[in-house]
Amino acid sequence: MKNKIKSTGYVLFVLITFFALTKAFTSYKNPLNIYENPLVWIALIGFVGVVVLKEIVNFMAIKRATQLQNEKDGIVPEPENAWLKRLLQSWTKSKAIEEEQEIILDHNYDGIKELDNSLPPWWVYMFYATILFAVVYLVRFEVMGGDTQEVEYEKAVAQARIEINKYKATSPDVFNVEDLVLLTDAKDLKRGKAVFNLNCASCHLKDGGGSIGPNLTDEYWILGGGIKNVYNTVAKGGRTGKGMIAWDKTLKPADIAKVSSYVISLQGTTPAKAKAPQGEKWEE
Structure with a gap:
């Protein structure tokens, strides 16, 4: 009677919960949204949990009943890990201590005897695999010229x-300094001038005469003249501790090339207030 009540309660729970979940999935727009419909998740987790728990209990009950019946009938079941032992046996061909008399050799050295154990199959298979690999390797590289x-x-x-x-x-935007050439197109120089006025004029003045930074209109350069040196100086920065910052993290390589070309175009111009020359005279 007690088992019937439990079974009836279980069946009713499953049917009612299943019906409620079906209704929720057909009625709600987002039934699986845990914030909008937390009860759906609670019901779903409860439903799955009860079903799984019921099956676990049934499995354990059947297993226990089978064990009691085997004990009653005097049947000794096979150990649970018997398959593992059979697997190890097939891959090692080892003999039990009780069977060692079958493989003992006639050799006797001061009471020390030798067993004629077979090589483990896994070792033999690996040995054959190395031979096969060596043949393939020989043909691939020595015969076919791989x-x-x-x-x-x-x-x-x-x-x-x-x-x-x-x-x-x-x-x-990808530049190789070794392939860089001086830009002379008016459009490029116009863009270079705009970049210069925005980022460089505060230290070099708009006409390049120099203020905090050196004069850019004369023939003297601290880190070398020419388009490649000027590009590197703008991109990587000036002297450590007292030179200008590196602009390669701020400006695109194309803009650095254009502003460098514009700086060189200032050579020979006459600024309103030229700073004294710095560095060494540059000749191409």
């Missing part, structure tokens, strides 16, 4: 260079 690690490395480097050059060709 690429060595050095050749593979050189090919990978060459491919990487091709991809880098392709990227540089399609990306206007």
Whole structure:
């Protein structure tokens, strides 16, 4: 009678909860939104939990009943880890201590005897695998002339260079200082002047005569003249501790190239108030 009441209660719980969840999923717009419908989640977790718990209890009850019946019938069941022992046995071919007399050899050295154990199958299979690998390796590299690690490395480097050059060709903001040339187009110099007035004029003045920074209109340069040196100076900054900041984190490489070309275009101009020369005279 007690079991019938439990079973009836379980069935009613499952049916009612299932009906309620179905109703919620068909009625609510977002039934699984835990903030809008927390009761749906509570019901769902309770439903799954009760079903799983019921199945666990049933499994344990059946297992216990089978164990009692086996004890009653005098049946000794196979150990739970018997499959693991059989697996180890198949992969090692080891003999139990009780069976060692079957594989003992006639050798006897001062009472020390030797067993004729078989090589473990896993070891034999690995040995065969190394032979197969050696044959494939020999044919691949010595007969068919396959690429060595050095050749593979050189090919990978060459491919990487091709991809880098392709990227540089399609990306206007990527610059190689070694390929940099002086820009003389009016549009580029106009952009360079705008960048200069916005970022550089506070230290060098708008006409390049120099204030905190050096005069940019004469032939003397602290870190070297020419488009490449000027570009590096603008991008990486001046002398440590007393030079200007590095602008490569602020300006795009294209703008650095344009402002550098504009700075060189100031050579030979006459600023209103020129600062005394600094550095060494630069000649191309």
